[in-house]
Amino acid sequence: EAGVTQFPSHSVIEKGQTVTLRCDPISGHDNLYWYRRVMGKEIKFLLHFVKESKQDESGMPNNRFLAERTGGTYSTLKVQPAELEDSGVYFCASSQLGQGSGNTIYFGEGSWLTVV
Amino acid sequence: KQEVTQIPAALSVPEGENLVLNCSFTDSAIYNLQWFRQDPGKGLTSLLLIQSSQREQTSGRLNASLDKSSGRSTLYIAASQPGDSATYLCAVDRNNRKLIWGLGTSLAVNP
Numbered sequence: 001e002a003g004v005t006q007f008p009s010h011s012v013i014e015k016g017q018t019v020t021l022r023c024d025p026i027s028g029h030d031n032l033y034w035y036r037r038v039m040g041k042e043i044k045f046l047l048h049f050v051k052e053s054k055q056d057e058s059g060m061p062n063n064r065f066l067a068e069r070t071g072g073t074y075s076t077l078k079v080q081p082a083e084l085e086d087s088g089v090y091f092c093a094s095s096q097l098g099q100g101s102g103n104t105i106y107f108g109e110g111s112w113l114t115v116v
Numbered sequence: 117k118q119e120v121t122q123i124p125a126a127l128s129v130p131e132g133e134n135l136v137l138n139c140s141f142t143d144s145a146i147y148n149l150q151w152f153r154q155d156p157g158k159g160l161t162s163l164l165l166i167q168s169s170q171r172e173q174t175s176g177r178l179n180a181s182l183d184k185s186s187g188r189s190t191l192y193i194a195a196s197q198p199g200d201s202a203t204y205l206c207a208v209d210r211n212n213r214k215l216i217w218g219l220g221t222s223l224a225v226n227p
Contacts, residue, residue: 004159031213042120043205043217056214091160095213105150105215109159 002026004108006092012114018080021111025074025094032075033095033105034067038088046090049075050097061086082115089113118143120208122218129196130226137191137221139206144184147211151180151191154203154220163204164191196225 005024013019025032034046046065047057051072060067064083069075079086089110119142129135139149151163164173164180166189172181179192189206203222207215 033213035215042219043207043215045214045216048213056212059214093160104162104165105213106162107152107160112157 004092004094004106006090006108006111008111009109010112010114012116013082015084015115016081018078019082019113021077021079021090021092021113023075023077023092023108025092026106028096029094029106030072030097031095031105032069033093034075034077035091035093035107036088037091037110038085043091046077079113082113084115087113087115118146118208118210118216120206120216120218122204122206122221124221125219126222126224128224128226131196131198133196133225134192134194135196135223137193137204137223139189139191139218141187141189141208141216143210144187145210146184146208149180149182149189149206149208150215151178151189152205152207154205156202160205193223196223198225198227200225 007022030051032049035043037043045059048055049069052069066078091110093105093107095105121140123138148167150165152160166173166182177194182189201224203220205220207217
């Protein structure tokens with residue numbers, strides 16, 4: 001069974017450009033999360049989808065960030081326009097709804113973004 | 117506001133040693149706590165998840181304990197191997213699915 005997959009794995013863009021990160025969760029996982037780690041800082045929550053609905057987007061830094069989850073399957077995170085401080089690793093994660101082992105959150109390998 | 121602290125920030129040990137990684141959190145109202153592993157340039161792998169009602173979880177050479185009242189968790193690694201070298205992170209969940217993370221402990225196990 002495929003895990004959480006993210007694309008691109010690495011991206012270098014210039015300040016002011018647009019980047020779109022994609023995440024494919026584990027099949028059947030209704031919960032999808034985006035997290036970010038900026039160098040030297042702890043990992044921070046960005047937002048949480050349940051199926052196609054945004055359950056919690058309180059961690060989104062500002063309106064330059066837009067996340068979507070079309071049809072409750074894959075998700076995209078767009079940064080437009082990108083700023084230098086947006087550099088970091090963007091992790092996507094997914095989990096099943098419900099209790100017990102479904103609480104385990106599975107992470108992708110991250111999309112490493114560098115804004116120059 | 118929940119804060120998670122991990123000590124030590126870095127650890128270097130010879131192969132075969134038993135070791136303990138520490139995680140503390142300021143708000144004891146947690147739903148669960150997870151330990152993750154991150155290899156350089158790689159993603160996050162869940163190692164152990166402890167529900168708030170549990171005291172410990174074990175998987176192979178790994179044992180994680182949880183003391184909610186004191187706001188502490190430890191990850192015990194027995195008979196460490198070079199392949200255990202990685203960054204270990206703990207994260208707490210307050211049942212809102214927003215994990216709060218520590219900065220991690222960077223572990224190097226030397227052959």
